[in-house]
Amino acid sequence: MDNETSSVELTERLKLIESMMAEGRQRTERWGWSFVLWGVAYLVATAWASGLVGGSVWSQRYLAWPLVMIAAGIATGVGISRMMKGQPATALGRAIGAIWRAMGISLFIVLMSLAYSGRYDTHVFVAIIGGMLGVANMASAIMLKWKMQFACAMVWLASAVVACFVTANQAGIAFLAATFFCQIVFGVYAMIRESRRRQNGAVHA
Amino acid sequence: MPELLELNPVIHGKLRLALLSLLSGVDEAEFTWLRAKTGATDGNLGAQLTKLEEAGYVSVEKKFVMRKPQTLYRMTEAGRAALAEYVAALKQLLGAAI
Numbered sequence: 001m002d003n004e005t006s007s008v009e010l011t012e013r014l015k016l017i018e019s020m021m022a023e024g025r026q027r028t029e030r031w032g033w034s035f036v037l038w039g040v041a042y043l044v045a046t047a048w049a050s051g052l053v054g055g056s057v058w059s060q061r062y063l064a065w066p067l068v069m070i071a072a073g074i075a076t077g078v079g080i081s082r083m084m085k086g087q088p089a090t091a092l093g094r095a096i097g098a099i100w101r102a103m104g105i106s107l108f109i110v111l112m113s114l115a116y117s118g119r120y121d122t123h124v125f126v127a128i129i130g131g132m133l134g135v136a137n138m139a140s141a142i143m144l145k146w147k148m149q150f151a152c153a154m155v156w157l158a159s160a161v162v163a164c165f166v167t168a169n170q171a172g173i174a175f176l177a178a179t180f181f182c183q184i185v186f187g188v189y190a191m192i193r194e195s196r197r198r199q200n201g202a203v204h205a
Numbered sequence: 206m207p208e209l210l211e212l213n214p215v216i217h218g219k220l221r222l223a224l225l226s227l228l229s230g231v232d233e234a235e236f237t238w239l240r241a242k243t244g245a246t247d248g249n250l251g252a253q254l255t256k257l258e259e260a261g262y263v264s265v266e267k268k269f270v271m272r273k274p275q276t277l278y279r280m281t282e283a284g285r286a287a288l289a290e291y292v293a294a295l296k297q298l299l300g301a302a303i
Contacts, residue, residue: 010299013222017292020226023242086238088231 032190039183041072103136122168130160152182228280236276
């Protein structure tokens, strides 16, 4: 070691390593927009399917969920391709992405099957969505050690459980409440955190 | 008294240390991403990456994506081991200085 190398310089090197490693890490906060997007999509589809939206265009209620979900899926795909352009992949990012992709595909197939089989029921619908979103949020929260997302997972699971015991209207309210808190509020919270992190600025070498 | 570990001079350079730290957290990274994260100029970044490549700490892959050239950098096992040794040495030196 060079005698002139001070402990201050060494500490700076250690901090540089930590900050650069953090830069390479995938941040779930960056995905806040997708939580808000899907939250809004659930609310629009619910409003359309339940006849809360007027006008001739909105009269085809049976198209509400398939059309809104496909539109949200396409918007998410476009957003992801733009966001990930030039971004390096990480093992953790791949693992979390795999959970959400698998959940999305499974949810789409199961709900479409329920709709076309005519066995659609609000209780089943809320229980399946709540259960699957609960699992995805919980797995992601455990991997990231993120308590706020774990709380979202618990709210989704609670809505799924509640839907098994209450009336259809109450199950619908549980779904809307979970959508509001776990998609829109949580998504906005994640976006604010990401915005603050960007304002603080990255440490440049 | 235990002998103090030497700091690897290849890694000790500030920009090279930043580059290895960045690459340690990702599978592979584009030149443009590394430039954005470090704020370094093209010339300086290229020179430091070449030094790391010559030391066997990073590997380079050049390819074309949609007819555009793309240069990808990956950390090698030797690079990972060297960074781990550097951090251990750094901690030991800091421990001794306190």
